[in-house]
Amino acid sequence: MDRSKQKQMNQNENETDAAINGYFDGRVKIPGWKAGGGSGATGNPSTTVPSSSVMESWREERTRSLEDNEMSLPSIAAAYTTILRGLGEDPQRQGLLKTPWRAATAMQFFTKGYQEKIIDVLNDAIFDEDHDEMVIVKDIDMFSMCEHHLVPIFGRVHIGYLPNKRVLGLSKLARIVEIYSRRLQVQERLTKQIAVAITEALQPAGVGVVVEATHMCMVMRGVQKMNSKTVTSTMLGVFREDPKTRDEFLTLIRS
Numbered sequence: 186m187d188r189s190k191q192k193q194m195n196q197n198e199n200e201t202d203a204a205i206n207g208y209f210d211g212r213v214k215i216p217g218w219k220a221g222g223g224s225g226a227t228g229n230p231s232t233t234v235p236s237s238s239v240m241e242s243w244r245e246e247r248t249r250s251l252e253d254n255e256m257s258l259p260s261i262a263a264a265y266t267t268i269l270r271g272l273g274e275d276p277q278r279q280g281l282l283k284t285p286w287r288a289a290t291a292m293q294f295f296t297k298g299y300q301e302k303i304i305d306v307l308n309d310a311i312f313d314e315d316h317d318e319m320v321i322v323k324d325i326d327m328f329s330m331c332e333h334h335l336v337p338i339f340g341r342v343h344i345g346y347l348p349n350k351r352v353l354g355l356s357k358l359a360r361i362v363e364i365y366s367r368r369l370q371v372q373e374r375l376t377k378q379i380a381v382a383i384t385e386a387l388q389p390a391g392v393g394v395v396v397e398a399t400h401m402c403m404v405m406r407g408v409q410k411m412n413s414k415t416v417t418s419t420m421l422g423v424f425r426e427d428p429k430t431r432d433e434f435l436t437l438i439r440s
Contacts, residue, residue, distance in 0.1 A: 249299040261289035295330050298367030306361065307386050310354035317390075319430075321345040322358045323438045331402050332369035340398030340414070342366075343438040346383055347390040347423055347430065353383070372398055372417050380419040391422030393434045 265285035269276045276285065323343040331338050342362045346353075365378045380394040395418045403413050423430045 254293050258289050261292060262286045265289055296368055298364045301364045303361060303364060303382050306357055310357045312352050313350060314352045316348050316352055319345055319347055321437055322355055325359050325362050327362055327366045329366040329370045331400060332371060334402040336401040338398050338400050340396060343395045345393045345434040349389045351387050353387055372396055372415055376417040377419045380421055384421055391424040393424040394419045395438060
């Protein structure tokens with residue numbers, strides 16, 4: 186195979202990297218969208234989101250089933266037993282006899298987002314509606330797990346979008362947060378995943394997501410800063426392009 190063909194094949198493989206559990210690779214423009222985040226060859230700014238190879242990835246995200254939970258529970262519990270021994274504890278003492286199973290069951294619940302698909306939540310909750318004003322749901326409680334230390338992240342999520350002839354059932358925004366937060370996460374990725382899922386489902390004029398969270402890996406260990414909070418945001422479409430739209434959103438979620 187000549188070098189030009191090999192180079193093209195490698196390029197195609199890079200452009201079609203799959204998304205696993207919402208981990209996005211590559212970026213592509215949304216047709217008709219503009220933003221202030223970058224310039225193309227023409228010098229016109231354009232909004233980018235994950236590439237076309239993952240634009241529908243949220244439809245096929247489920248990687249764990251209830252049957253998987255049942256099969257893996259004994260091995261997870263056994264791992265917790267090993268951890269207890271490694272910490273100098275006696276897994277056979279009364280207070281710890283059932284701890285490995287409890288901890289294994291709890292961990293499966295903390296990460297139950299791997300069992301769910303966004304498409305299952307949204308299929309019957311997208312409605313045609315001639316509404317073009319901002320929709321905001323704020324102060325959505327969020328609980329997640331830091332993928333670096335396996336300790337909790339908790340806080341609030343604020344979501345806003347500008348409809349483009351379609352709206353989403355309000356409770357479904359909270360369900361999207363729940364699905365993505367109940368996984369091993371970093372806050373930056375969680376914020377983007379929520380925004381991209383809403384964009385893919387509704388194709389709105391714009392989406393804004395702000396997450397405010399406390400990370401127990403900063404509170405209980407490490408720097409041990411009790412009052413620290415981390416704030417992340419993702420702005421797409423007009424929320425990124427138009428300062429007035431963005432300011433309106435940020436003002437409303439703080440009111």
